[in-house]
Amino acid sequence: MTVTRECPSRRRGGGAEGARPLRRPARGGRCGCVHELSVCASIADIVTRRAAGRAVSVINVRAGQLRQIVPDTLVYCWGLLCEDTPLAGSRIVVESVPARIRCRSCGNEADVGDLPVFACAGCGGIDVEVVAGEEFLVTSLELAEETGAGTRADSGTGAGG
Amino acid sequence: MGRFHRHDDGTAHAHDGDGAHSHGRPDAEPGAAPDHSGYQTGAERVEVLEAIFGENDRTAAANRAAFAAAGVRAVNLMSSPGAGKTTLLRETLARLAGELRIGIIEGDIETSLDADRLAGFGAAIALINTGNGFGGECHLDAPMVASALPRLPLPELDLVLIENVGNLVCPAEFDVGQDARAMVYAITEGEEKPLKYPVMFRSCELVVVNKMDLLPHLGFDLDEFLGNLRKVNPAADVILASARTGDGVDAWCDWLRARR
Numbered sequence: 015m016t017v018t019r020e021c022p023s024r025r026r027g028g029g030a031e032g033a034r035p036l037r038r039p040a041r042g043g044r045c046g047c048v049h050e051l052s053v054c055a056s057i058a059d060i061v062t063r064r065a066a067g068r069a070v071s072v073i074n075v076r077a078g079q080l081r082q083i084v085p086d087t088l089v090y091c092w093g094l095l096c097e098d099t100p101l102a103g104s105r106i107v108v109e110s111v112p113a114r115i116r117c118r119s120c121g122n123e124a125d126v127g128d129l130p131v132f133a134c135a136g137c138g139g140i141d142v143e144v145v146a147g148e149e150f151l152v153t154s155l156e157l158a159e160e161t162g163a164g165t166r167a168d169s170g171t172g173a174g175g
Numbered sequence: 176m177g178r179f180h181r182h183d184d185g186t187a188h189a190h191d192g193d194g195a196h197s198h199g200r201p202d203a204e205p206g207a208a209p210d211h212s213g214y215q216t217g218a219e220r221v222e223v224l225e226a227i228f229g230e231n232d233r234t235a236a237a238n239r240a241a242f243a244a245a246g247v248r249a250v251n252l253m254s255s256p257g258a259g260k261t262t263l264l265r266e267t268l269a270r271l272a273g274e275l276r277i278g279i280i281e282g283d284i285e286t287s288l289d290a291d292r293l294a295g296f297g298a299a300i301a302l303i304n305t306g307n308g309f310g311g312e313c314h315l316d317a318p319m320v321a322s323a324l325p326r327l328p329l330p331e332l333d334l335v336l337i338e339n340v341g342n343l344v345c346p347a348e349f350d351v352g353q354d355a356r357a358m359v360y361a362i363t364e365g366e367e368k369p370l371k372y373p374v375m376f377r378s379c380e381l382v383v384v385n386k387m388d389l390l391p392h393l394g395f396d397l398d399e400f401l402g403n404l405r406k407v408n409p410a411a412d413v414i415l416a417s418a419r420t421g422d423g424v425d426a427w428c429d430w431l432r433a434r435r
Contacts, residue, residue, distance in 0.1 A: 049313055049345045056227050064223050071218060075227070082344055082374050130373035131406045140409035150228065155221040 050091040053083065057092070058101060060152050070104045072156035078147035079113040079126070104158075113147025231349060234317035238324065238352025245329035247278070248434040249337060251315075251353035253375065255368075256341030258361040259385040261289045262418040263427065264338060268296035270428050271334075275435075278327040278335040282315040289338065301326040305340055314345035317352055333435060343368070347375040355434055357381040362393060366400040373407040381412040383427055388417040 061073055073092075077083045085108035092106045113126035115134070122136030123145065133140050226232070242249045254260050264279065271277060278299040281290045290302045301323035303315065320337060327335065337353060339346040358379040360368065363386055369376040376382065382404060390397070397415075404411060414430065416423025 049348070052316075052345075053227060056230065059230070060223065060225050060227065064221060064225070068221075080374055080377075082348060129406075130370060132373075132377065133406065133409060140405075151226050152223045154223050157219050157221060159218055 049082075050084065050087045051095060053088065054091045054095040054106075057106070057152060058095060058099075061101060061104075061155060064152075065155060065157075069158035070101065070155050071158040073104060073106045073152060074109065074154045074156070075106055076109045076111060076149050076151055076153050078111045078149040080144065080147040081150045083108070083150070085110065109153070111146055111149050114145050115142040116145045117142050228349070231317045234321050235350040235352040238317055238320050239354070241324055241329065242335065242352065242354065245332065247329055247332050247335050248355075249335040249353045250431065250434060251337045251339060251346075251351055251356045252359065253339045253343075253346045253356065253379070254341055254359040255343045255361075255364060258341070258359045258364065259418045260338050260341070260359050261292050263359055263383065263385065263416070263424070264293055264336060265296075266418050266421060266424045267336070267428060267431070268293060268298050270424065271431065272296045272298060275333045275432070276331055278329070278332045280315075280320060280323045280327070280335060280337040282319070282338055282340045284340060299327050299332065313340055313342050314349050315339050315351055316349040320351040334431060336431075343372040343375045347372075347378045355380050357383065357430075359383045359385050361386040362390060362395045362397070362400070366396050366403060369400070369403040369407045376404060376411070377408045379408065379411055381414065381430055382408075383414045383416050383423070385416050385418055387415050387422060388420045 057073065057075065061070060075088070077085070077088075088108060089106050092104075096102045096104060113130075114123065115126055115132060116123040117134035117136060117139050118141040119139035120134060120137040122134050124135050126132065126147065132142055132144075134142055239249075252260055252264070268277060268279075279290075279293055279301070281293065281300055281302045282305055283289050283302060285304060285306050287302055287304075290300050293300055303319050303323050305313075305315065305319065315337065329335075337351060339351075356379045358375065358381070360382050362384060384397075384400070389395075401413065404413070412430065414423050414426045416427060418424060
């Protein structure tokens, strides 16, 4: 894989890192990308454990609107993190969930929308609970066919990135 | 929130009654997914349903238990860079050091500059340089705070103030085991910040509106800011303050005393 964008995490000398099971986020200066790298490291731990050595092609992630995850950035950082690791070549698919609140006073339920107003649109009440939009989980893995197209989570050689 | 949501402190937001959190964190046990390997050659799906921050949350729970066991209240103090967290903490120590036994966990990307500014008040200070921590340097997470706990004499303390890394995004996502979250916001940041960073502003029980001494020099509309704050966090306490002049710092100290 050719890295076409500079990411803060890649400032660490780019020598042979093939022995690293997973590339951890390193020093940087720009927050957003580092945040997603940190998240990707947590996802990689889950994927490696659950795949139990099987090759993985797709990681399905569900992310609520309130989790401050930028799907494109997550996908990009996943590529960086997995490069030269057993998970190289796998990709993340993000399912976004809109934020939704329910009013405890009148029971009205509605999406929060793009403008983050956490008050009831029905009665104006402020005693609301968030019923959706805070999810953040790995929902499933799609395993690769055993043809070498995917990647093996327990392989020490990686898939060439 | 059960995970990293705002309500994991259990105090500020009205989630007490329902108990049920439909945030999709079944967090099934590792290995619970059926193993179909070896039977098929086509692509197959493995159900996971595992919270991505589960490991952090478990450590945060352990931190919270450690604070509770020592009778310590912990406050996670967050802000953008330069909003005045460290200046406020200095003024706080100057006022409370003789009254409360205070520990500071200081998150700093690289230096000990902030910790140095807080020395000399008799508080126990544990510095975390997040540049070396897992997860990067833009926030404190629960394992980082856990690593600082052995360097604080917890049983001898009443209050631990956790100065997070200056950042309005990531710190809101990571439960570190605090009892309460507070935020320092400076009026130099503009009125619209609550709408741009609703997760951060929603996560806090208290917003200290700092640098109020600059109000005559800025085109800042305080009412508009407070209106925006109310849209995303109607329940937040607000203290108008200037850490530099000392205005409002006593009210902040009262708020801290009430945490005990």
